[in-house]
Amino acid sequence: MTDRKAPVCVLGGGSFGTTLANLMAAEGVPVTLWLRDAKVARQIADNHENPRYLPGFRLDERLQVTTDIEAAIASAGLIFLAIPSSAFRSVLQSVGPLLAGKQVVSTTKGIEQPGFLMMSQIVEQEAPAARVAVLSGPNLAKEMAAGELTATVVASEDEQLCHAVQAVLGGPNLRVYASQDRYGVELGGALKNVYAIIAGMASALGMGENTKAMLITRALAEMTRFAVHMGANPLTFLGLAGVGDLIVTCTSAQSRNFQVGYALGKGETLEEGVARLGQVAEGVNTLKVLKQKSEEEGVYMPLVTGLHAIVFDKQPLPVVIGKLMSAEQKTDVEFAAVMSAGPIKS
Amino acid sequence: MTDRKAPVCVLGGGSFGTTLANLMAAEGVPVTLWLRDAKVARQIADNHENPRYLPGFRLDERLQVTTDIEAAIASAGLIFLAIPSSAFRSVLQSVGPLLAGKQVVSTTKGIEQPGFLMMSQIVEQEAPAARVAVLSGPNLAKEMAAGELTATVVASEDEQLCHAVQAVLGGPNLRVYASQDRYGVELGGALKNVYAIIAGMASALGMGENTKAMLITRALAEMTRFAVHMGANPLTFLGLAGVGDLIVTCTSAQSRNFQVGYALGKGETLEEGVARLGQVAEGVNTLKVLKQKSEEEGVYMPLVTGLHAIVFDKQPLPVVIGKLMSAEQKTDVEFAAVMSAGPIKS
Numbered sequence: 001m002t003d004r005k006a007p008v009c010v011l012g013g014g015s016f017g018t019t020l021a022n023l024m025a026a027e028g029v030p031v032t033l034w035l036r037d038a039k040v041a042r043q044i045a046d047n048h049e050n051p052r053y054l055p056g057f058r059l060d061e062r063l064q065v066t067t068d069i070e071a072a073i074a075s076a077g078l079i080f081l082a083i084p085s086s087a088f089r090s091v092l093q094s095v096g097p098l099l100a101g102k103q104v105v106s107t108t109k110g111i112e113q114p115g116f117l118m119m120s121q122i123v124e125q126e127a128p129a130a131r132v133a134v135l136s137g138p139n140l141a142k143e144m145a146a147g148e149l150t151a152t153v154v155a156s157e158d159e160q161l162c163h164a165v166q167a168v169l170g171g172p173n174l175r176v177y178a179s180q181d182r183y184g185v186e187l188g189g190a191l192k193n194v195y196a197i198i199a200g201m202a203s204a205l206g207m208g209e210n211t212k213a214m215l216i217t218r219a220l221a222e223m224t225r226f227a228v229h230m231g232a233n234p235l236t237f238l239g240l241a242g243v244g245d246l247i248v249t250c251t252s253a254q255s256r257n258f259q260v261g262y263a264l265g266k267g268e269t270l271e272e273g274v275a276r277l278g279q280v281a282e283g284v285n286t287l288k289v290l291k292q293k294s295e296e297e298g299v300y301m302p303l304v305t306g307l308h309a310i311v312f313d314k315q316p317l318p319v320v321i322g323k324l325m326s327a328e329q330k331t332d333v334e335f336a337a338v339m340s341a342g343p344i345k346s
Numbered sequence: 347m348t349d350r351k352a353p354v355c356v357l358g359g360g361s362f363g364t365t366l367a368n369l370m371a372a373e374g375v376p377v378t379l380w381l382r383d384a385k386v387a388r389q390i391a392d393n394h395e396n397p398r399y400l401p402g403f404r405l406d407e408r409l410q411v412t413t414d415i416e417a418a419i420a421s422a423g424l425i426f427l428a429i430p431s432s433a434f435r436s437v438l439q440s441v442g443p444l445l446a447g448k449q450v451v452s453t454t455k456g457i458e459q460p461g462f463l464m465m466s467q468i469v470e471q472e473a474p475a476a477r478v479a480v481l482s483g484p485n486l487a488k489e490m491a492a493g494e495l496t497a498t499v500v501a502s503e504d505e506q507l508c509h510a511v512q513a514v515l516g517g518p519n520l521r522v523y524a525s526q527d528r529y530g531v532e533l534g535g536a537l538k539n540v541y542a543i544i545a546g547m548a549s550a551l552g553m554g555e556n557t558k559a560m561l562i563t564r565a566l567a568e569m570t571r572f573a574v575h576m577g578a579n580p581l582t583f584l585g586l587a588g589v590g591d592l593i594v595t596c597t598s599a600q601s602r603n604f605q606v607g608y609a610l611g612k613g614e615t616l617e618e619g620v621a622r623l624g625q626v627a628e629g630v631n632t633l634k635v636l637k638q639k640s641e642e643e644g645v646y647m648p649l650v651t652g653l654h655a656i657v658f659d660k661q662p663l664p665v666v667i668g669k670l671m672s673a674e675q676k677t678d679v680e681f682a683a684v685m686s687a688g689p690i691k692s
Contacts, residue, residue, distance in 0.1 A: 138555065138556050138559030138560060138563070139556060140554070140555055140556055143554040143555060143556045143557075144556065146554075148553065148554040148556050148557050149553065149556070149557045149560065149667070149671060150556040150557065150560060151556075151560040151563070151564070153678045155678075166675050170675050172668075172671060172672070173671070175560070175671060175675055176675050177675060177676065177677060177678035178675070178676070178677050178678065179677060179678040179679065185678075207494065207495065208486070208489040208492075208494040209484065209486055209489060209594045209597065209598055210484050210485060210486055210489045210490065210494050210495070210496040210497075210594065211489075211494050211495045211496065212593070212594075213484030213586075213590045213591070213593045213594045214484060214495065214496060214497040214521070214586070214590065216589075216590070216593055217484070217497070217585060217586050217589055217590035217593070218497070220584060220589065221584065221585070224584060234581060234584065235580060235581070235679045236678070236679060237584060238566060238567070238570060238580065238583060238584055238589075238679050239563060239567070239678035239679040240559075240560070240563050240678055241678070243562075243563055243566065243584075243589050244559045244560065244562070244563035245559070247558075247559045247562055247563070247593065248555045248556065248558075248559040251555065251597070252555050321495070322518075325495060325518060325519070325521060326518070329512050329516050329521055329522050329523060329524070330523065330524070331523060331524050331525065332499045332501075332523035332524065332525040332531075332582070332585035332586055332587070333525065333581045333582060333584050333585040
């Protein structure tokens with residue numbers, strides 16, 4: 001069994017990193033949170049609050065905080081990465097050798113270009129001697145911080161590492177399920193944002209329950225098709241990091257992706273929507289990357305293609321919807337026939 | 347190719363049967379709708395409206411209506427069944443021999459006891475010479491009638507029959523996907539109501555997005571576990587009749603199942619909730635049947651067991667939730683390891 005008293009560290013003091021660190025500290029796990037910003041670090045140490053990324057939540061007094069990344073890593077055998085994707089490689093480059101032999105869990109979603117790399121693949125490149133896992137699921141940080149019942153997935157072929165994460169992170173309000181499909185779990189988290197744009201658009205158009213369920217289900221089929229082509233297990237998408245995360249992403253109206261989609265659905269151009277929202281939504285970049293990759297790989301992704309035509313080629317929405325609805329009616333779950341292994345008794 | 351002008355009939359003039367028949371009639375398919383109630387039949391014939399089950403929707407003038415079931419069946423090669431589960435066997439018994447050689451598509455959800463039989467299995471017993479398929483998916487009748495974009499699944503090992511249904515039913519607002527897993531598709535439609543009760547309860551308790559996504563995903567895992575044990579393909583549950591229908595069922599606050607759950611979540615007993623709502627929700631019966639069957643078969647269904655304890659054994663909600671959250675943390679998608687067939691390229 002893993003020792004729940006073994007020290008852990010979390011790199012990155014945004015809302016998710018702070019929440020993770022605090023949940024573990026509250027369960028008596030010795031946790032050090034590293035963040036770059038000395039002012040925020042001091043506020044957490046003095047006032048037990050992260051006013052920048054998690055205002056209004058009182059943090060556990062046992063949570064240690066530091067701006068010394070080398071000391072933070074040295075203090076722990078299990079390290080969670082909650083660094084924004086834009087800074088991910090540069091941070092890893094600076095500390096790669098220190099991670100040798102450590103258990104490293106990436107919680108960051110994103111795709112690095114060129115190379116179409118997931119964050120855990122960057123860890124492998126920059127810290128080749130580390131043991132690597134990823135954490136993903138329907139996990140809005142603010143709800144987790146507020147103690148809402150939540151479930152997440154830790155994925156790695158390293159079963160011992162999965163058990164270690166379940167032991168330190170599982171608690172009365174958080175359940176941690178294990179998966180061996182690291183790539184599939186990570187890909188689910190990276191791709192979902194594209195479909196949140198479509199969900200926002202559907203909402204702006206006043207589409208009903210049938211239509212929303214169709215969009216989410218076909219989005220899932222499309223994500224799964226792509227992921228399976230890239231080497232993932234289709235059944236990962238039945239789980240928390242697939243359909244679970246997709247449901248939260250497509251039904252939460254607060255996300256920037258959803259809001260960009262809503263603006264597009266109301267007839268605004270991408271430029272107008274982005275100007276009003278003040279920032280490019282992550283899903284817009286993922287859309288570009290995914291359109292290109294799916295064409296290179298020859299994977300059929302009609303929703304990505306249709307959304308790309310609306311966002312970048314200014315094709316009218318009704319034209320794109322008409323095309324989607326009149327395409328050939330194929331099979332519901334196309335892997336079903338290939339993967340069928342007959343009944344599994346017990 | 348199937349002839350779109352070949353005559354079709356629909357047995358059952360409830361909201362779903364009327365909607366299906368009308369959608370096909372509007373696309374120029376010759377359709378006869380059979381219903382038992384002569385008064386409603388006359389109203390449809392005279393006023394092109396079904397005021398009892400689909401008030402406010404104008405039906406296509408080409409839609410034929412009859413109360414003569416033998417004539418209706420004789421007129422068509424493709425027959426849709428939209429008869430309530432309570433009357434399903436008795437109607438099939440009366441017309442079984444007439445269905446020999448016909449293509450029969452059941453759209454009715456339910457489980458017959460004793461025997462744990464799906465509706466299409468009743469068709470097989472009462473009309474052994476018929477060709478059988480089922481239709482299921484996230485299909486609220488009123489939204490379909492209103493022309494909302496909708497997708498559905500036709501499932502049968504009889505591929506020609508699937509193609510025939512796609513040809514007559516597919517249209518500008520309705521996409522029909524095919525599946526070979528008739529049992530899995532049918533089971534998805536029958537089991538989902540139990541989880542709508544849980545969703546209603548979660549809503550009454552003010553649970554957040556993380557919790558709702560966890561419940562839907564774990565409900566899907568549990569349904570899939572049961573269905574796979576019974577011989578279905580797990581990947582069916584990635585599709586419209588699995589996750590698609592579950593999303594609609596668990597997010598539509600109008601369903602009686604959701605409302606019973608909401609009442610329970612607010613602290614009412616089942617009896618109080620049912621008394622106020624005026625009718626027992628279907629999910630309550632399914633819950634009983636499923637609890638018993640899962641125990642007989644030795645399938646682990648913690649949500650069904652927990653809900654049963656709340657509904658029938660009056661166990662307090664917080665106790666049941668505490669048990670669920672403290673159970674062993676297992677794998678995310680347990681079939682993943684068993685079913686993994688490696689990457690499927692293109």
